[in-house]
Amino acid sequence: MTETRRSTTKMVPFPSRSIVPERDLDKQPILETNHLGIEFGGLKAVQDFSITVGRTEIAGLIGPNGAGKTTVFNLLTKVYQPTTGMVLLDGVDTAGKTTVEASKMGIARTFQNIRLFGNMTVEDNVRIGLHNQISYNMFSGIFRLPGYWKQEKRQHEKTMELLSIFDMQDLADVKASNLPYGAQRRLEIVRALATEPKLLLLDEPAAGMNPHETEELMDNIIRIRDQFQIAVLLIEHDMKLVMGICEGICVLNFGQIIAKGTAEEIQANPVVIEAYLGKQKEAEA
Amino acid sequence: MVIFLSHLVNGVSLGSVYAIIALGYSMVYGIAKMLNFAHGDVIMVGAYVCYSAIQYWGLPPFVGILLSMVVCTLLGMLIEFGAYRPLRQATSLAVLITAIGVSYLLQNVALLIWGANPKVFSSVVGFGSLTLFNGELKITSEALITIVVSVLIMVGLTLFTGKTRMGKAMRAVSEDRGAAELMGINVNRTISMTFAIGSALAAIAGVLLCSSYPALMPTTGSMPGIKAFTAAVFGGIGSIPGAMLGGILLGIIEILGKAYISTELGDALVFAVLIIILLFKPSGLLGRPEREKV
Numbered sequence: 001m002t003e004t005r006r007s008t009t010k011m012v013p014f015p016s017r018s019i020v021p022e023r024d025l026d027k028q029p030i031l032e033t034n035h036l037g038i039e040f041g042g043l044k045a046v047q048d049f050s051i052t053v054g055r056t057e058i059a060g061l062i063g064p065n066g067a068g069k070t071t072v073f074n075l076l077t078k079v080y081q082p083t084t085g086m087v088l089l090d091g092v093d094t095a096g097k098t099t100v101e102a103s104k105m106g107i108a109r110t111f112q113n114i115r116l117f118g119n120m121t122v123e124d125n126v127r128i129g130l131h132n133q134i135s136y137n138m139f140s141g142i143f144r145l146p147g148y149w150k151q152e153k154r155q156h157e158k159t160m161e162l163l164s165i166f167d168m169q170d171l172a173d174v175k176a177s178n179l180p181y182g183a184q185r186r187l188e189i190v191r192a193l194a195t196e197p198k199l200l201l202l203d204e205p206a207a208g209m210n211p212h213e214t215e216e217l218m219d220n221i222i223r224i225r226d227q228f229q230i231a232v233l234l235i236e237h238d239m240k241l242v243m244g245i246c247e248g249i250c251v252l253n254f255g256q257i258i259a260k261g262t263a264e265e266i267q268a269n270p271v272v273i274e275a276y277l278g279k280q281k282e283a284e285a
Numbered sequence: 286m287v288i289f290l291s292h293l294v295n296g297v298s299l300g301s302v303y304a305i306i307a308l309g310y311s312m313v314y315g316i317a318k319m320l321n322f323a324h325g326d327v328i329m330v331g332a333y334v335c336y337s338a339i340q341y342w343g344l345p346p347f348v349g350i351l352l353s354m355v356v357c358t359l360l361g362m363l364i365e366f367g368a369y370r371p372l373r374q375a376t377s378l379a380v381l382i383t384a385i386g387v388s389y390l391l392q393n394v395a396l397l398i399w400g401a402n403p404k405v406f407s408s409v410v411g412f413g414s415l416t417l418f419n420g421e422l423k424i425t426s427e428a429l430i431t432i433v434v435s436v437l438i439m440v441g442l443t444l445f446t447g448k449t450r451m452g453k454a455m456r457a458v459s460e461d462r463g464a465a466e467l468m469g470i471n472v473n474r475t476i477s478m479t480f481a482i483g484s485a486l487a488a489i490a491g492v493l494l495c496s497s498y499p500a501l502m503p504t505t506g507s508m509p510g511i512k513a514f515t516a517a518v519f520g521g522i523g524s525i526p527g528a529m530l531g532g533i534l535l536g537i538i539e540i541l542g543k544a545y546i547s548t549e550l551g552d553a554l555v556f557a558v559l560i561i562i563l564l565f566k567p568s569g570l571l572g573r574p575e576r577e578k579v
Binding site: 077079098099100103104108109111115116117118119120124127128129131132191192194195 | 465469
């Protein structure tokens with residue numbers, strides 16, 4: 001099954017250190033980072049981070065704990081401002097942009113530790129994602145003018161449509177904190193999709209899921225990519241998921257990229273094996 | 286019995302004023318995670334603006350109230366923009382000290398403009414009082430209006446936070462500012478909006494308070510401000526129904542305490558309640574307990 005998932009993609013070198021799927025080659029890459037880096041008081045958390053993600057690529061970012069993977073996500077979403085290098089989102093430089101502007105430019109993410117609005121319903125959580133797609137003013141909101149109802153209806157339909165990706169329509173009125181763990185992770189993805197991103201960042205989407213749920217998640221990520229025609233960049237420790245669906249994989253260790261390539265290349269790369277398992281000699285000894 | 290009822294109505298009325306002020310404290314705390322101790326002084330400014338509009342410029346009371354709401358809204362947004370926004374990343378202690386500084390600033394500016402002599406605030410409510418039980422129970426129109434207005438505000442705010450886009454954004458920011466930002470919600474604008482609403486409510490509270498208790502001085506706002514803060518903590522800070530409940534209960538406790546226990550101890554009683562509540566229910570009556578993550 002794993003093989004069929006990946007067999008359609010051929011990865012080709014992109015004119016700058018990276019590879020993108022062949023189908024995305026003639027289009028503007030959705031994400032390009034150049035020598036991106038950040039220091040926290042002298043500690044170089046991430047340095048010289050350069051990757052390219054194709055328009056409809058599913059890319060993976062892996063590495064041991066503390067390698068700086070989530071820091072990369074925080075740099076891409078402008079939670080941190082980089083100390084060096086640049087991020088091009090759909091060809092536009094994001095230097096000096098705020099988190100909100102990055103979101104409007106088409107980047108959305110989920111979190112390693114789930115950060116839903118727990119006291120709000122499932123539907124309201126998705127609607128927060130729709131925040132910038134609604135346009136009625138406060139007065140028609142309070143006094144329920146016709147414009148409000150029209151928008152309200154459209155939003156409700158949009159919310160249900162998004163929830164239907166994971167068959168969650170029935171849960172619309174449930175308080176988000178009362179959802180089971182797996183459903184909370186799925187809701188985070190739906191909420192991120194509501195912002196109409198071009199690039200979806202998933203921070204350990206399979207964490208805490210059982211093998212069956214992970215299988216489903218893999219299919220769903222591919223389906224989301226196909227349906228919305230967006231790129232996905234994901235951080236994950238579950239190698240079955242990463243090797244199963246990621247077309248291009250980037251390995252981070254101590255804040256630096258140690259390898260880039262397809263799943264086969266990464267699996268065969270001695271530097272990667274060393275980073276994960278320690279030196280061969282020590283292992284034998 | 287009739288006297289008790291009369292005290293009770295006065296208590297609910299005073300409590301309604303506390304509740305309106307407490308809403309401002311609670312909303313700002315919930316969303317900006319800070320205690321805006323200048324909130325009480327915005328009440329005072331609101332009352333002075335309304336007083337000036339009626340006494341000096343001869344405007345009708347209704348226009349005076351609207352004007353004071355507009356001035357306070359702008360003042361609230363200005364305070365947030367000038368004093369608190371630059372401290373968004375600072376420690377909460379720095380913000381707290383700044384808030385106390387803003388409070389003294391407002392008091393002293395009011396002292397410069399309007400002087401230290403108490404002004405006699407003439408009630409903005411035009412009609413007489415309601416008499417029940419053959420004239421034994423007299424409810425002032427100010428008390429009635431105060432109660433009605435506070436109920437309307439409560440309903441309006443509940444609809445606003447529950448149903449509108451801005452209200453939902455506010456709830457999202459209050460739950461997780463970082464996540465809200467990543468969903469494209471402009472946190473600064475949301476916080477500014479919260480200050481605007483809180484300050485407009487403070488203007489209403491100032492006018493209502495001074496209609497019932499007419500002496501207006503630059504320090505008029507500080508005591509009700511602190512009591513409303515107590516009410517917000519009492520009801521569960523951050524919670525809108527909590528602020529409302531806390532305010533009304535506190536008003537009743539204060540008036541009944543003054544009537545049946547001791548006039549001097551009325552205020553002390555209010556703060557004693559705060560201490561007791563904090564001992565037994567640190568998150569307040571309707572507050573959510575903070576769960577420690579293990």
